[in-house]
Amino acid sequence: MAELSGSLAFLSAILSILLAPLYYLCKPVKSRGLPLPPGPRPDFIIGNARHLAAKSPWLQYTAWKEKYGNIMHLEALGTHVIVLNSYKAMHDLLNSKPIYADRHTSMMADTLMGWGRFTTAAHYGETWKKHRKMMRPAFHKDAILAHSATLEKIARACLLELLHSPGGLREHLRYTGRPIVMFTYGLKVDGPKDPLIAVPEKAFATVIKVAMPGKVPLAEYLPFLRHIPSWFPGAGFKGNAKIWRKELDDMVEVPFSHVKANMATGVAIPSFTSKCLEESMHDGNDIMWNTGTMYMAGADTTHAILTSFILAMVLHPDVQKKAQAEIDGVIAAKGKGLPNFEDRGNLPYIECLLKDLQRWLPVLPLSVPRRLTEDDCYGGYFLPAGSIIFSNHWALSRDEAHYKDPERFWPERFENPETAELDPYKYAFGWGRRACAGMNFADAMLYLAVVSILAMFDISKPLDEHGNETEPEVVLGTGIVSAGLTYGIPGRTEGFKCTIRPRSDDAAKLIGAASEKMSW
Numbered sequence: 001m002a003e004l005s006g007s008l009a010f011l012s013a014i015l016s017i018l019l020a021p022l023y024y025l026c027k028p029v030k031s032r033g034l035p036l037p038p039g040p041r042p043d044f045i046i047g048n049a050r051h052l053a054a055k056s057p058w059l060q061y062t063a064w065k066e067k068y069g070n071i072m073h074l075e076a077l078g079t080h081v082i083v084l085n086s087y088k089a090m091h092d093l094l095n096s097k098p099i100y101a102d103r104h105t106s107m108m109a110d111t112l113m114g115w116g117r118f119t120t121a122a123h124y125g126e127t128w129k130k131h132r133k134m135m136r137p138a139f140h141k142d143a144i145l146a147h148s149a150t151l152e153k154i155a156r157a158c159l160l161e162l163l164h165s166p167g168g169l170r171e172h173l174r175y176t177g178r179p180i181v182m183f184t185y186g187l188k189v190d191g192p193k194d195p196l197i198a199v200p201e202k203a204f205a206t207v208i209k210v211a212m213p214g215k216v217p218l219a220e221y222l223p224f225l226r227h228i229p230s231w232f233p234g235a236g237f238k239g240n241a242k243i244w245r246k247e248l249d250d251m252v253e254v255p256f257s258h259v260k261a262n263m264a265t266g267v268a269i270p271s272f273t274s275k276c277l278e279e280s281m282h283d284g285n286d287i288m289w290n291t292g293t294m295y296m297a298g299a300d301t302t303h304a305i306l307t308s309f310i311l312a313m314v315l316h317p318d319v320q321k322k323a324q325a326e327i328d329g330v331i332a333a334k335g336k337g338l339p340n341f342e343d344r345g346n347l348p349y350i351e352c353l354l355k356d357l358q359r360w361l362p363v364l365p366l367s368v369p370r371r372l373t374e375d376d377c378y379g380g381y382f383l384p385a386g387s388i389i390f391s392n393h394w395a396l397s398r399d400e401a402h403y404k405d406p407e408r409f410w411p412e413r414f415e416n417p418e419t420a421e422l423d424p425y426k427y428a429f430g431w432g433r434r435a436c437a438g439m440n441f442a443d444a445m446l447y448l449a450v451v452s453i454l455a456m457f458d459i460s461k462p463l464d465e466h467g468n469e470t471e472p473e474v475v476l477g478t479g480i481v482s483a484g485l486t487y488g489i490p491g492r493t494e495g496f497k498c499t500i501r502p503r504s505d506d507a508a509k510l511i512g513a514a515s516e517k518m519s520w
């Protein structure tokens with residue numbers, strides 16, 4: 001951050017002299033007789049760049065809501081940013097208006113490093129439409145449930161790993177990558193070092209590091225800088241981007257080619273990729289980047305929410321006991337075994353727990369930024385074309401108009417249908433035509449992981465050297481995936497500590513037996 005602030009201050013001084021006249025000539029203050037929405041006072045020339053580059057900006061935007069309201073404006077070097085802080089504003093603007101369905105392009109991540117080829121970053125146009133069309137049948141609720149046996153197998157394998165090495169909890173929770181790889185490519189993953197997991201993890205870690213506030217090159221804000229040659233002092237980012245782009249190409253090409261080779265020899269396990277290839281109406285490049293999107297969009301998000309789940313159980317033993325009692329009741333009625341998808345309808349408290357998980361620590365606190373393609377007016381304000389739109393899900397999750405005692409993890413808030421609070425599934429996965437394509441898949445994986453872990457394990461606070469429980473130290477992530485407990489994000493490498501033990505000897509035996517029966 002200091003690094004960025006220093007560069008911005010220097011830049012501000014230079015640009016103040018060079019660009020001030022141009023700035024004042026071009027700055028749109030209002031249009032159609034309407035003002036821009038209110039927002040924090042901009043610095044001279046660099047505008048709100050400092051605010052936009054801050055760590056965990058959603059916390060600041062949420063705090064500013066009181067002062068500036070449900071729709072806020074920031075501006076940096078000609079780029080307008082609109083922050084939506086209320087359910088109504090998000091619903092009104094993002095749910096149905098196509099002019100809000102485009103994505104913002106990050107110069108570093110999307111253009112130079114090549115992340116713009118994923119569905120998540122695609123502009124609202126033909127390529128994006130083709131991608132979503134390919135996904136629709138595969139990610140339908142029923143289509144996901146057709147994979148329940150595979151999802152259950154992988155969940156059992158995760159339980160066995162937890163039993164054998166509970167200290168590796170965070171690694172085991174990375175299990176969320178395995179069902180995605182199996183579903184997408186029909187390929188089996190051999191542990192966390194398997195290149196199918198390790199390669200995308202590395203690509204991820206890189207983009208998070210270079211796209212993190214404080215790390216983005218100044219060329220992100222000053223497009224003309226991207227044309228300087230890579231040997232020029234300070235242009236090292238260009239050379240690095242080339243290397244990282246190649247890593248990304250490998251990440252999507254290697255598994256894709258693997259599926260094609262398996263299909264050619266008749267050994268391919270049916271998958272999203274094999275199905276798209278069989279349909280033969282899609283372009284190979286579209287299939288490759290569309291299927292390549294799945295791990296990228298799904299692994300970190302589901303891992304983050306599973307991590308929040310463990311944290312919620314550590315901090316709220318009462319919720320854990322109540323959820324376990326509900327699962328025990330369902331298992332007792334069945335006679336034996338582990339909970340599965342068929343039990344879901346009989347687990348209403350688990351359903352509430354899943355809802356409060358989506359709300360408590362929003363996985364994507366500012367969602368995935370959109371881009372407004374035409375001028376618009378809303379709530380008495382002018383919203384200029386080209387604005388980056390953030391939907392501040394963090395502010396929504398803390399909105400006392402919707403949630404009583406919002407900081408508290410409290411599934412009961414959804415228990416009574418008459419008084420239930422705003423359902424977070426209405427926003428946590430986004431809005432309208434750009435809403436999360438993998439929602440049903442994520443929900444199924446999360447449900448299964450939660451009920452399987454709760455049925456078999458007790459999760460509690462970490463123990464000190466005398467075996468006494470201690471309070472876990474919890475620091476939230478600062479990356480775009482809020483609970484970013486995974487990657488080498490500065491200051492975030494440790495996550496939090498906890499204790500996880502099988503609930504009984506019988507539970508330990510059952511895990512062993514179930515996993516053996518269901519092994520690959």
Ligand code: HEM
Pocket residue numbers: 119120121122132180293294295297298299301302305363364367368370428429430431432433434435436437438439441442
């Ligand atoms: C808890 C887990 C997850 C959460 C909270 C989540 C949330 C989101 C959100 C907020 C967006 C942006 C929506 C918008 O712009 O309105 C998004 C986009 C997307 N998500 Fe997810 N997601 C999760 C898991 C997954 C999984 C498992 C997959 C696939 C396997 C996936 C695939 C996608 C794709 C492809 C998009 C881009 C949609 C587009 O731009 O058209 N997500 N997700």
